[in-house]
Every structure is written in structure tokens, then in C-alpha cells.
Amino acid sequence: MSELLTQEVGSLAKPSWRVQPLKGLLVTEAHIDEARFWADRLDLSADEYEDALRSAQLQLEHGDLHPATGLILKDLAAHQAIRLQESAGLDILYDGEQDRPEMYQDAVEKSTGFEPRGRLRAFDNRSFLKSAVVARPGITDPWYDDEYWRVRSATDKAVKVPITGAYTIADWSFDEYYQKQAERGGLGLSPKEAKRQFVLDTADRVIRPAIASLLQAGAEWVQIDEPAATTKPDEVPLFVEAYNRSVAGLIGGFSVHICFSDYSLLFPHVDQLENCSQFSLEFANRDGRELGTDKAHRPAYEILGQFRDHRPDVAIGLGVTSVHDNDVEFPELVRDRVLRAVEIVDDPTKVFPSPDCGLRTRSWEIAYKKLQATVEGTQLAKQALE
């Protein structure tokens, strides 16, 4: 088994030249310059990008963007995102979720049973469109099969498909259905049972079918994103139950991503997690910046001991670069974080260096440098371990 494979976690920002025309706003020369700049930098055809944007420019000056042109722009953005990750040197990648507005919004918009209620701040000036569940949720079409095929055909690297988990979808939604049913006695449920029913319905009727379809399409590795897993300490077992229901009986590789959370709350519940090959976790956000591989310098990584003790069979997706600041980590800092983790986990094949989370809140310039630092720091760690 390979040691210290590097991976992305999910999203990248969408370039302005993709966002603005798809909003119906005019294409500017700055957009074209930006698209050409990154195409050149990533060894893609800059002319192809300019041609597409010139078409969009013309269409928008005389009316609306043609749907076919919109699809081309989305496709081109996804190809740049894939190429950016390849160029940075990652071993495992996806397309930066270029077709998804945001991890939660995308999931509920692709599901039935939800209605948007309005935007809420998550942090800083980052917000998401929060929905309410108004009926039992479900899906009518596959979610990400086409997306997966586009990535698969664009790279020889290993591909990991992210999908938002059932617990997070339920926890981030207003409940205008299950609680109401419970109050009316329609389902005969207590409020706690109503929440459980919502989560498990989402696992059974939304996430599991979406994953099954992806596996059918050829995906080998699905990352279930559950940033809400520890939000409510007494519901961590429910997150575990939902994960298990989401992958029950499916043949494939599965991992879970949990970030900005109190990881101590996961224990001992994750002992019950089934069919999970990796915990992808955020650490850089809470770690110091001084060099060093001892406990005092790397306090954030101490919790890895509990993961090792409880689940020695599960690998660690190791957050080594912060996604919420613009200070690009020195490779030596990444190296020290990786070495600290390897010392605790005691098996370099079980450590996958990565950013803390998706890099969508950073510019491409910063994201690219952070991914490069992830790769370069990992190389330094490999050298140190030899």
C-alpha cells in the first residue's frame, strides 16, 4: 500500500468568468484574461476558453446565455479545476464541485421534499441557502453520475466523489414536516424520534440511492461529508446510524469527512461505524504555526491517538493546510504536521495529507499554493521517514 497519498477534500471556488455569465451578467475582458491566464498556467488551450467566453459575451449582449454555452462554461471550469489539482501534484482528486452551488444547497435542490427558506451566515461573509423539509424526502434522478464520468475521463488519477451526508442535510434544514407530524400525533413520535425519522429517511431515500447510482456508474470511492456530525453531542450515535444505513449492502470504498468539530465527541460511537476506510479531518485550523513535531508544537493532532485506539483499521485524511486563511503554509510546517501524525498513527499508509476541507472560500491562487504546499510538505515528510 502506498504511503502518504495526498488528496483534496471537496470544493474549489468557482471562477468569476464562470459565475457571472451564468448569472446573466456580461462577460468582461477581465474574465477572459482570467480564464486565459489559468488555462496557460495549467497547460490547457487558452484559445478554447476565450472562444467560449466570446460566444457567451455575444449572446449576453444580445439577450440570454444559450443553455448549451452555459454547459460548456461549466465543463471548462471543471476541467481547469481538475487540472489545477493535478498540476499541484495531488494523488486523489475531484472537480472542485464546480457544478454544485454549495454542498447542502445542491443536495436539497436535487432532492424532493425540501423548500428554500432563505440564506443564513455560516461564518465571515459566507452563507448558505437553508431549506425546510416539508414532506418525506426522496430523489428522482441520479445525482452525480455525469459529474463522476467527466472527472473520470479527464484524469488518470484516483477519483474520490464527495456527497453530503444524511445527518448533515437533516441537521442543517428547518423541520416543517416531521416535528409537525409528531405534534399532531400523525406519526406518534416524540420530537427526538421525529428528528431520527428525518435523518434516517434522508439516509434511506436520498443518500443511499444516490450512492448506489454512483457505484453503478463506476465510482470506486465515495466520501460522505458530515460536517454536522458532532454538532449535537447526544445525536452522534444518530450520525453513525445514518452513515451505516447510507452504505448498507453497497459494494465500494467509503470514507467520511468531518470538520470544525469537537472530535472527542465521536468516541466511542465511531466504533460502530461500518464500511468506512478513512476519517477525513480538519486540524490545521486549530494547530500552531511554529515548526516542531512534538506534542507541544502540534497540539491539534493529539486526538489522533483516540482514532488509532478506537479504529486502527481506518485511515486518516489529515488536514495539514487551513482553508480559512490566506497564509500559505510553508512546506516544512506541513512536513512537521505529517510527521507528528505518522508518529501517532504509526503507519504512513494510513495517513492521507490534505487541506482541512474544501478550498472554496479561497481564491484559486491561494488554493493552488496551499495544495502545492500540501504536496511539497508531504514529500519532505517522506524524505524524513526514509
Add this chain to the structure above:
Amino acid sequence: MSEQIESAVWGITPWSDELLIISGDVERGRLEPSTQKEQARQDAFKAEEVQRQAGIDLVSADWGGQSIDYFRSIARAADGFAPGVDQAPVTRWFETNTFYRQPTIEDRLYMPTQTTLDTRAVGTVGDLYAGNVLLTLLSPHAFNRLAARGNHISESQGAAYVGQLYDELFDQATKNGHDEVLLHEPLAAYEKQDEPARQRLWCQLESLAKNHPELTTHVYLSNGDAGDLLQTYTERGTATTIPGVGCDVTRSSLPKVSYGDYLCFWAGAVDGANSLIEADNAIASRLRRVEESIAGGKLVLTHTIDLEHLPFDTALQKVAQIGRLADRGIL
């Protein structure tokens, strides 16, 4: 308890969808900051209009894009925090999907000379709400505990530094024209503090209030069962310098107490966490429970937690409901 019910809106308020989108675009360099300012003014005026029509007695100073979280503007303005709060660790706010940047207390905290903290909503430029604009601050206890502290700063040292800073913030609030301030304490009930800790908390808050008799200080306890905290508060009797106290009554056991006519109780009875607009009679039954437990004083109807956890338009619907129910004398 008095039959007259007052109404109040406190805490961090939501931004409109437009303002949230614009602020993100400004941060990405896609729009000019002036666009955000204009939208913030529109938000503030809309909120003012709703609060005025609803007859809200104490309106929030926060509408109009004032706060990102409880810490940011203070940590930016004051000296003594580690530099770069905008890049500080992203930290979950209790059991929500809302996060704050955790500032680090590194030294004595103070406001540099000439620095002022803008504490009034962008829209309240006129005299529309002169005298009844409520400023909410995180309680100094929660501020100290939820911030990080440098290695050499103990918890008690941090508490002393935060206390000194809050003295300055209260002075500024007075200069900015506020008559009333609400200290939001989200931690004590969540942690289920023991009696000595509860006594220390009330001592700390009363001491701050005592130093600033020009401001009427209220305390609101969220995030858990506040029954024991209310009991401790009540037992302090007339010695308290905090005339207003309240809690999320949907989560709290309420001690049977007499508050005396000089106190008021803030009943967090309108759900600030869910989008559903509740039936009037559900809210009335919560208030009746309050009335059965708490004798004497004035009753203030309000929401259970900060309205920032609701979309802007939904929050305004709840504000309108609070005003209507209080005006109508729901009991």
C-alpha cells in the same frame, strides 16, 4: 405579574439574502463596498419599519449588517487581542451551523484613544428609536470563556481583562445614546454550572452593572435549562443591580419566585430556531407557565435565541408576531 406585556428584540440579527450575497461578492472583489453599505441601510430600514409597526418596545441595535459574530468588531477595535482576528480559528457556536473566529486574549484589553465602537444599527440615523435601542453584548463571562487565552493568561486574569474592557464598552454605549444593554449569557445554562459558579457569575455581572448606573442592564440566559441560574439570581434579592433577567422558557424549568415590582422577566417564548411561525396559543401557553411561576414585576415577550439563526424575512415575521402578541395582551 403585571398584565401589561412589553416586547423586545435582542442579539445578533440576520442579514437579508441580498446583503449576504453582496457581502460575499464584495469580499471576492466582484462588487464595491458601497453596494454593501447601501444594502445594509435598506436592511436596517426594513427592520425598523417592521419593529415600529409591530410596536416593539425595545428594538435591536444590530440590524443592518452590524455584527458578523459577538467578538469580531470588539476584537478588531480593542488592543490586547492577538493580531489578525479575521484569520483566527473558525469555531462552532454551540450546537449550530454558525461559526465565529475565536480571538485570543494576549494582554490587558482596552480601547485605544479615539477608537469608538459603532453600536447602533446603520438605519437608526434619525430619532425614530431614540431612547429605546437595545445594545446586546455577549456577557463578559462567556466572552472570556469562549475566546482563547495566550499561554501566560489564566482564566481569572482573562476575566479581569475582559471586565476592564467591558467597563469601556459600557461607557461607549452611554456615549452612543443607549439607555439599556442586554448581556447575553449562552454558556452558563449550557454547562449546567454549580452553585458557587452561579454565584460568581451573578457577582461579576452585578459588579459591571453597578459601575454603570446610567445604563439599565439586563441578562438573558440561553442554550439550556436556566432554572438554577434564575433561582440563584432570585435569592440575591433586592441587592441585585440587574433589574431584568430572562431565558429560553421552552427549555427552562422556572422556579416559583416573587421578583417584586421593580424587576422584569424576559420570556424567550417565540422559537428563534425554526422557520415555522408558531400558533399564538402555543406562545400564550408558554407565557402562562411563566406567569404561574414568577410573581411580580414586568413581563417582556421575546425570542428564544439570537434571530441570526433564521432567514431575514422569517425573523421579521417573528418580530411582528412578538409585537402583535405583546400589544394585544396575549394573557
